[in-house]
Amino acid sequence: MSARTAYRGTLVDFTDDPRVSAGALRVIDDGLLVVNDGKVESAGPAAAALAALPPGTPVVDHGGSLIMPGFIDAHVHYPQTDVIASHGKQLLDWLTDYTFPTESSFGDAAHAATVAEFFLDELERNGTTTAAIYATIHPESVDAIFAAAQKRNMRVIAGKVMMDVNAPDSLRDEAEQSYADSKMLIERWHGKDRLLYGITPRFAATSTERQLELAGKLMDEHAGMHMQTHLAENHAEVKWIAELFPWSKSYLGVYEKFGLVRPGSLYGHSIHLSADDWRTLGENGAAVIHCPTSNLFLGSGLFDLDAANASGTLAGLATDVGGGTSFSMLRTMHEAYKVAQLARRPFTSLDGFYLATLGGARSLGLADKLGNFEAGKEADFIVLDPKATPLIERRYGIAQDMTQKLFVLMMLGDDRLVARTYILGEPARLSA
């Protein structure tokens, strides 16, 4: 394929948060996305853009389909791929009965590599082009996911889980060793091609204070690094944290004490928070990540996007597989809508698609590279086929405008809708 290629279809992206800016949704009915050397060169009406294209530029016609930025899954556990849809537990029992046994096998490099390939295939099939990924405590598990993502040119954040207490022997590291391993993995992978390292203490309950302190030290020593962990997901968990850290005024206070509430910090779930917590998150530039399918599946609670917005806290959207029940960000938006309904809060199709694209990029601090079709951004994009199923085709055809059409896609869509996934302007190469 030549360096410059154009893609024709209905272009849909966001220039800003639709809750902040009424004109944030950009729709170009017959649009042309021009990609040059893996970056967006331009996005505009096809008629004018076609006339301006250098002669001989290939044009890929996606006809009546939507072309939009690739989805961003801001919190997901690749080693839990094989426990998705395991029946019937809440968070702490889920960890003990399903998560820990399956994660124990990721010291085996060959097993880790097999699951990593399958996992990334699923992301690509579902139109997810970037993810913030938890590995396990084993450095081999981190090597496996980064090696697989590098082969596919994917921009991912991933990191070794740090966990030195309150976990089975086979899944515990040791504070100083986890620091040394993380440092070694940062040097090996961070900034290589499109790969970014995320310092990954699982959650406060499975780290000693020394380990959390060392996680903070890693943040201090590596500018611009991400830190991903879990926060206030479930009532029993919140109560346990209060028992483990009696000196802390809140769950978030534990992370705050060790310098982990700052730009680049990604807090999965963040459901049971006080007004004070929200203020702290917003003032310190941290992000919260909403995982609705997981929150409903594990009965954890109802995330409050309004509180995030009111406090100026960045918010992303995520599957949280395997606690989450789908790799599809469309299914995830669908459940986010239902979570909001249960809490009597608004959640529009624009909220869903924004969080899965530009909002997700902002939550990860990557909006200078990803999230919409601004010139110069990395050309990760997807093609959604509104004729994917008879029902979607019929209902989409009745919808009056793009806001309604997106709502139809968000409520009825899944991986069947994703006709194509492009990474840096190249069709995703599924390993299968």
Ligand SMILES: [Zn+2]
């Ligand atoms: Zn999680």
